[in-house]
Amino acid sequence: MDIRTEQGEAEFLRDYDPRKFEPVAVSVDVVALTIREDRLCVLLVKRATHPFKGQWALPGTFVRPLPGYDGFSGLEVYANRALTRKAFVNGSHLEQLGTFGHPGRDPRMHVVSVAYLAFGPDFLEPWPGDGVDEAAFMPVKEAGNLHQRGTQLAFDHHNILATAIGRVRDKLEYTTLATYFLPEAFTIGDLMGVYGAVWDQPINKGNFFRKVRATKGFIEPVDSKRGKAQLYTAGLARTLYPPIRREGGEWP
Amino acid sequence: MDIRTEQGEAEFLRDYDPRKFEPVAVSVDVVALTIREDRLCVLLVKRATHPFKGQWALPGTFVRPLPGYDGFSGLEVYANRALTRKAFVNGSHLEQLGTFGHPGRDPRMHVVSVAYLAFGPDFLEPWPGDGVDEAAFMPVKEAGNLHQRGTQLAFDHHNILATAIGRVRDKLEYTTLATYFLPEAFTIGDLMGVYGAVWDQPINKGNFFRKVRATKGFIEPVDSKRGKAQLYTAGLARTLYPPIRREGGEWP
DNA sequence: GTAATAGTGTCTTTAAGACATTATGGC
DNA sequence: GCCATAATGTCTTAAAGACACTATTAC
Numbered sequence: 097m098d099i100r101t102e103q104g105e106a107e108f109l110r111d112y113d114p115r116k117f118e119p120v121a122v123s124v125d126v127v128a129l130t131i132r133e134d135r136l137c138v139l140l141v142k143r144a145t146h147p148f149k150g151q152w153a154l155p156g157t158f159v160r161p162l163p164g165y166d167g168f169s170g171l172e173v174y175a176n177r178a179l180t181r182k183a184f185v186n187g188s189h190l191e192q193l194g195t196f197g198h199p200g201r202d203p204r205m206h207v208v209s210v211a212y213l214a215f216g217p218d219f220l221e222p223w224p225g226d227g228v229d230e231a232a233f234m235p236v237k238e239a240g241n242l243h244q245r246g247t248q249l250a251f252d253h254h255n256i257l258a259t260a261i262g263r264v265r266d267k268l269e270y271t272t273l274a275t276y277f278l279p280e281a282f283t284i285g286d287l288m289g290v291y292g293a294v295w296d297q298p299i300n301k302g303n304f305f306r307k308v309r310a311t312k313g314f315i316e317p318v319d320s321k322r323g324k325a326q327l328y329t330a331g332l333a334r335t336l337y338p339p340i341r342r343e344g345g346e347w348p
Numbered sequence: 349m350d351i352r353t354e355q356g357e358a359e360f361l362r363d364y365d366p367r368k369f370e371p372v373a374v375s376v377d378v379v380a381l382t383i384r385e386d387r388l389c390v391l392l393v394k395r396a397t398h399p400f401k402g403q404w405a406l407p408g409t410f411v412r413p414l415p416g417y418d419g420f421s422g423l424e425v426y427a428n429r430a431l432t433r434k435a436f437v438n439g440s441h442l443e444q445l446g447t448f449g450h451p452g453r454d455p456r457m458h459v460v461s462v463a464y465l466a467f468g469p470d471f472l473e474p475w476p477g478d479g480v481d482e483a484a485f486m487p488v489k490e491a492g493n494l495h496q497r498g499t500q501l502a503f504d505h506h507n508i509l510a511t512a513i514g515r516v517r518d519k520l521e522y523t524t525l526a527t528y529f530l531p532e533a534f535t536i537g538d539l540m541g542v543y544g545a546v547w548d549q550p551i552n553k554g555n556f557f558r559k560v561r562a563t564k565g566f567i568e569p570v571d572s573k574r575g576k577a578q579l580y581t582a583g584l585a586r587t588l589y590p591p592i593r594r595e596g597g598e599w600p
Numbered sequence: 601g602t603a604a605t606a607g608t609g610t611c612t613t614t615a616a617g618a619c620a621t622t623a624t625g626g627c
Numbered sequence: 628g629c630c631a632t633a634a635t636g637t638c639t640t641a642a643a644g645a646c647a648c649t650a651t652t653a654c
Contacts (some may be wrong), residue, residue, distance in 0.1 A: 105398045105455075122372045122409055122449070146357045159372055159449070159460065171449040171460070195447045195462045197374070197411070197423040203357075208374050208411065208423070210447045210460070234635065270522075285605070305607065310642085324651045325606055338642075341590065346459050537633070555617065557634065562615085576624045577633055590615075590643095 121207045124174040125156035125253065127193060127260035128185065128214040130233060131277050131293045132179050136264075137233040138257060139222055140249075141182050144229040148250030152234070152242065154257070155182035169282065175212035183223060183231035188216030189276040193260055201252045211256045213263060217279045236261055237296075268294055270339040272314050275330035282320055283325040284308060295342050311336055373459045376426040376507065379445060379512035380437065382501035383529050383545045387487045388516075390509060391474055392501075394482040399455050400502030404486070404494065406509070407434035410463065412503055427464035435475060435483035440468030440592040441528040445512055453504045465515060469531045488513055489548075491569045503581050522591040525568050527582035533570055535577040536560060547594050556592075563588055 128139035140152040157178040159171065172190055179185050190212055197208040222231035239257060242248050249257065267273050274290040275282070284305055292299050308314050313333025320327050356502035380391035391402040409430040411423065424442055431437050442464055449460040491509060494500050501509065519525050526542040527534070536557055544551050560566050565585025572579050 105401065120372065120374045122374060150355065161458075170451065171447065175607080192446055194444055195423065197462065199422065206413075208462070209458070210449070294619085300644075300646085301606085302608080302646075307643080323653080338593070339591070341643075516601080535633085552617075552619090553633085554619075554635080575626075575633085593616080 121202075121205055122159040123156050123202075123207050123209045123213060124159060124171055124178055125154045125209050125256060126175050126178045126212045127154055127257060128179060128183075128216075128219070129236075129247060129260070129264060129277075130215060130217065130219050131290055132233055132235075134289055134293050135235045135237070136189050136261075136293050138236050138239055138260075139179075139183055139219070140234050141183060141222075142230040142231060143226040143250055144224075145227050145229065150229075150248060150249045151193075152239070153250035153252045154211075155179060155228075156230075157181065159210075171210050172212070174212065179214060180225075182225045182228050185218070185219045185222050188214075188271060189273070190214045193256070193263060196256060198250055198252065207222065209251075209256075211260070213260050215264075215276055217277055264294055265342070268340070268344060270336050271328065272333050272336060275315070278330075281320070281322075281327040282331055283322060283327060284315070285325060287328075289316065291340070297342070354577070357520050361535055362534065373454075373457055374411040375408050375454075375459050375461045376411060376423055376430055376460050376464060377406045377508060377525075377546050378427050378430045378464045379406055379468050379509060380431060380435075380468075380471070381488075381512070381516060381529075382467060382471050382485060383471065383542055384485055384487075386545050387489070388513075388545050388548075389485040390488050390491055390512075391431075391435055391437060391471070392484060392486050392491060393474075393476065393480040395479065395502055396476075397483040402481075403499060403502045404491070405502035406505045407431060407480075407483075408462075411434065411462075423462050431466060432477075434477045434480050437471045437474050438468070441525070442466045445508070445515060448504055448508060450504065461503075461508075463485065463512070465512050467516075467528055469529055517548055517594070521594060522588050522593070524582065524588060527567070530582075533572070533574075533579040533581055535574055535579060536567070537577060539580075543592070549594070559592060 114286055121242075126139075130137055130139075139155060141155050143149050143151055143153050157174050159174050161284045170194070175190055193211040195210045197206075199206070201207065201209070219233070222233065224231045233305060236257065239249065240254070240256075240261075248254060264273075268291060272293070274287055277290045277294075279343045287308060288299050288301065288304050291304070311333070313331040314336065315328040316331045318327050318329050367600070378391075382389055382391075382475045391407060393407050395401050395403055395405050409426050411426050423444070427442055430436075439506065444466045445463040447460060447462045449458075451458070453459065453461070471485070476483045488509065491501065492506070492513075494506075500506060516525075520543060526539055526546070529542045530538055531548075539560060540551050540553065540556050563585070565583040566588065567580040568583045569577050570581050
């Protein structure tokens, strides 16, 4: 039990000194995914500074007060900051992936990293930003096999990336999230391409057509075509009932 | 870009001072769930200290170096610490729920809280620990309706709890996680009770029997009975394919 | 024309929904 | 014997798997 003389909440807060405890840093790292040439690709930056100088890493940023902002923002703000300041790209969808706080994951100090997942169709070509020598989208298969080229992702980013791939693959089954990889208007073939790229397996066209059109709120036809192909736009549904099933699937 | 004279990683780390940045605190809060009298219940503690003195809260702890441990442990260690030091209970399953870092969620300072989800069948009766006046399992319906009694959960714990309920309900659909609410040996009726309690809706017995026994690796019969009822134990499967479906379901 | 992709149709198989029915043990 | 609950059985319906087929456009 705390032993303290009775005091009100206001007094308690006035006397509270945040600096009397050991510092813990909080960072936000982002796994930004997109589809390029039918392959699932992740945004990586080549670190210009220590630690892990010269190695590829996920774009990230420390959580510190932002100038002109009295207080800390929601963590999503930092995820967007990491994208725009390290690689000048914008994500169209952002969700929290998980938090990684194992000891020794950062050699500088104790860093708890909140990982976010971003994806979109419309990433501009990445451009190296603060503390970054290069920025590029790399196929996730390649990123998962960097050890074959005598290197590896910085920190525990390999682990974060693996978690991200697993999450995306799972979510395509039971959510309408695949549409976030596509522009406003797309064909069913485009959508099938997303599933094929993320799951890295062929999709049965006939059954896929039947399924996506039978699922209310997944896709809605719009009044135009690309060639002979009907164009659709994302519907309002966020989950797929029943889900689209897939077999196994390991990574990398 | 960072402007610094070229130096090696070792020198960089030697000169790195973690204390030169604004402090951010990291805490771990735990949503510990169990089933009591066919109701889903959550472990809450009544705060003995400011802030939110006298209000119910999820058990939690700050992430700080642990005595006798050179460095920070994985965050799960802190989740277990929160359970044992605030309420003297043990969870049998622990998973990360999400991280909550919105500004103002803690009046003392900027606190990023990593929430964990714990559950088990064998929680001992909780007992108030450090900084806690009471500890109790409360039906989640009641915890979600505290405002009807003129109070509410401390911090943003209502939000965390709601996230947890949603997560558990979802995961019963596609994982074998329900068995963690049960002791080593249980009947299919017991398992059905877990689903009924978590989903707060009646389950069709005949179809449930068929389903759980048709799903390989979900439950395995053991060589004994409770009365006329066959006893089972959890199988090795972690996911259910196809999932057990449920209708809608809002909370509270 | 041909090739490639868009889209349809059909038969089979799997599994869920909605019950009714039988079996067994506690009292 | 009676009740509660354990367990099985059956018919219907929903939806996936597999795969053949037709349609349209680019070239």
